[in-house]
Amino acid sequence: MTTETLTIARLGSGGDGIADTSAGPVYVPFTLPGEVVAVARVKNHATVMSMSVASPERVTPPCVHFGPDGRNGTCGGCTLQHAGDALYHPFKRNLVVAALKSKGLTPEVAPLVIARPGERRRVVFTARRTEKGMLLGFNQAGSHHIVSIDHCPIASDGIVLRLEDIRRVAGAIATSSEPFRLTVLETLSGLDLAFEGVKTVGDRERRAVTQCVLSLRGIARVSNDGEILIEPQKPEIDFGGVRVSPPAGGFTQATKEAEEAMAGLVLAALGKAKRVADLFAGSGTFALRIARKAKVHAVEGEEKAVKALDHGARNTQGLKPVTVERRDLFRRPLMASELKAYDAVVFDPPRAGAEDQCKELARSGVKTIVAVSCNPVSLARDLAILTAAGYRIRLVTPIDQFLWSAHVEAVAVLEK
Incomplete structure (x- = not known):
C-alpha cells in the first residue's frame, strides 16, 4: 500500500473517480472530477484519506448511511449521492x-x-441473524459487512415504514448466521417478500413465518427460493390497467x-x-x-x-x-x-x-x-x-x- 496525492480527472462507468497516473488509471470511490485527494493506494484502487480540493458539484449526501461527508461511504446501496444533479444527470x-x-x-x-427519491418499489436487501438481532440492509462497498439501515431515501414509504415488520419476518425464517438476500416488492395488495439463500426452512420456521405474517398487516406473500410459504393475498401490480400477480421472486421494474x-x-x-x-x-x-x-x-x-x-x-x-x-x-x-x-x-x-x-x-x-x-x-x-x-x-x-x-x-x- 502506498500513500499519495491524486487529482481526479473524470468519473468511470462504475461511478468511481478516476485519476490518471504514470502507472495507469487509479479508481477512487466517492470522488468527483477536479478534486485533489490524498489516498492510500493498492495497485489501481485507492481509498480517500483526506481532500484538499473539493468539486463545486459535491453535495451533502441525503442519507447518513452513505457517509456524512460523502467520502467515507458505508452503505453499498448507492455510489453517487455526493454528486450534484448538474454532474450526475x-x-x-x-x-x-x-x-x-x-x-x-x-x-x-x-x-x-x-x-427521484422515494420511487423504488422493489429493493434487494442483505440480511443475517446475529446475537443482537436481525441485520437488514446492504453490503458495505467492497465487503461482506452488512450495514443495517433504519431508513433509505431511494425506497418508497411503503417499504421504509415497514422495515421493522420486514425484520420480524426475516427473524422468523432465519435459522443460522449465514447471510441471505431478501427482495421486497411493494404491490397494490401489500408487500411481497422473496427470500433467497435461506438454507434450512423446516416446519418450525414455516409455523413461525405464518404466525408472524398473520400478526401483521400488509404482507401479501412470503416465499423462499421461489417456494411460497404464506400468501394471505395475491400480490398484484398494474400494467396499464391490467392486474397481474408476478411470480414469487420474479422480475419487475424497480x-x-x-x-x-x-x-x-x-x-x-x-x-x-x-x-x-x-x-x-x-x-x-x-x-x-x-x-x-x-x-x-x-x-x-x-x-x-x-x-x-x-x-x-x-x-x-x-x-x-x-x-x-x-x-x-x-x-x-x-x-x-x-x-x-x-x-x-x-x-x-x-x-x-x-x-x-x-x-x-x-x-x-x-x-x-x-x-x-x-x-x-x-x-x-x-x-x-x-x-x-x-x-x-x-x-x-x-x-x-x-x-x-x-x-x-x-x-x-x-x-x-
Whole structure:
C-alpha cells in the first residue's frame, strides 16, 4: 500500500473517480472530477484519506448511511449521492452515449428521464441473524459487512415504514448466521417478500413465518427460493390497467415511474402496428399495455412469468388477442421467417442482451423495432447488428431507474 496525492480527472462507468497516473488509471470511490485527494493506494484502487480540493458539484449526501461527508461511504446501496444533479444527470446520459459511440453509433440521444427519491418499489436487501438481532440492509462497498439501515431515501414509504415488520419476518425464517438476500416488492395488495439463500426452512420456521405474517398487516406473500410459504393475498401490480400477480421472486421494474416512462416510449414507437411480438416479455410489462391497441404475441422463457401474463390477459376485458409462448430466446430465438408475421417487435432482455435474437431480427425486415435495455454495453452491440442490416436508430432515450447508482436503462427505436 502506498500513500499519495491524486487529482481526479473524470468519473468511470462504475461511478468511481478516476485519476490518471504514470502507472495507469487509479479508481477512487466517492470522488468527483477536479478534486485533489490524498489516498492510500493498492495497485489501481485507492481509498480517500483526506481532500484538499473539493468539486463545486459535491453535495451533502441525503442519507447518513452513505457517509456524512460523502467520502467515507458505508452503505453499498448507492455510489453517487455526493454528486450534484448538474454532474450526475449528464453522467448517467453519457453512459449510453459512450457505449453507443464505442460501436460507431451516433444517434440522437434524448435528455435523461430522471429518477427521484422515494420511487423504488422493489429493493434487494442483505440480511443475517446475529446475537443482537436481525441485520437488514446492504453490503458495505467492497465487503461482506452488512450495514443495517433504519431508513433509505431511494425506497418508497411503503417499504421504509415497514422495515421493522420486514425484520420480524426475516427473524422468523432465519435459522443460522449465514447471510441471505431478501427482495421486497411493494404491490397494490401489500408487500411481497422473496427470500433467497435461506438454507434450512423446516416446519418450525414455516409455523413461525405464518404466525408472524398473520400478526401483521400488509404482507401479501412470503416465499423462499421461489417456494411460497404464506400468501394471505395475491400480490398484484398494474400494467396499464391490467392486474397481474408476478411470480414469487420474479422480475419487475424497480420503479413504477420508470416503467411508465419506458412503456410510453414503446407505445408511441409502435404507432398503428396491428401485430406485435414482445420478446423477453416477463409477466407482461409491455405486452399487456400493447394489447390495448394491437394483437400481441408474448414470448418469455420463465414458465411462471408466462402463466402470470396469460392469466392477466384472460381476466381483463377490452384487450386485443394476446398469445403467449414459453421459449428460451437465448437458445432458440424467433427466426426471421417467424418474425415476418409482425409489424413491430419489442425486446427487453436481461443484462446480457439479445445478440442471437438481433441477428434474426436483422434478417427479418420487420418495419419497427423497439429495444429496451438495462445495459448500455450490450444494447450498443445489439443495435450495431441491426444498423449493419439497414435499420436506422430514430431515437435513444436514457432512463434513470436506479437513483445514485451507475446503472441506467434505455429505450431505442429503430425503423427500416
